[in-house]
Amino acid sequence: MKKQRLVLRTAILLVLIAAVGYTLYANFTKDDIQKVEVGKTAPDFVLVDMEGEKHRLSDYRGEGVFLNFWATWCKPCEREMPYIDNQYQHFKDKGVKVLTIDVGESELVVNNFIERHNLSFPVMIDKGEVQTAYGINPLPITFLIDKDGKVVRSHTGELNESTVRQFMEEIQP
Known part of the structure; x- marks a missing residue:
């Protein structure tokens, strides 16, 4: 029983760490996505x-x-x-x-x-x-x-x- 709880808690902890890591990554790279700036050439399409x-x-x-x-x-x-x-x-x-x-x-x-x-x-x-x-x-x-x-x-x-x-x-x- 204790072993099952430990495995479950570890899995939950890993998921939380992954979520926080992804959130940080997404926030730090989101400015790279927007390429449109006033005064610059508009992206062609x-x-x-x-x-x-x-x-x-x-x-x-x-x-x-x-x-x-x-x-x-x-x-x-x-x-x-x-x-x-x-x-x-x-x-x-x-x-x-x-x-x-x-x-x-x-x-x-x-x-x-x-x-x-x-x-x-x-x-x-x-x-x-x-x-x-x-x-x-x-x-x-x-x-x-x-x-x-x-x-x-x-x-x-x-x-x-x-x-x-x-x-x-x-x-x-």
């Missing part, structure tokens, strides 16, 4: 939108890019979508590109969301690579990228229409 069109971020040099990460289950994301779409209509012919990236949901769910909200800008689904490159957490998060491909601002949280307009004016070439 290639994703295909829901219409089948390929989008490579570096192909939009010369234009401002409003890059938004979101999900259908995120209520602040849902509330800001009409504002983004409305301002997209005003700025799409003025050198501002809107790219939105859903964080890994199914095509069916995303397409239903697009139809329900009548969205007209490109919507792509990322399975994790772009999110990792941009250090995405929490949602929504928006990156403003200037005509030279440099990140000029990142904003975490819900946007209102005047802020969306201000951000698009900020990156308009």
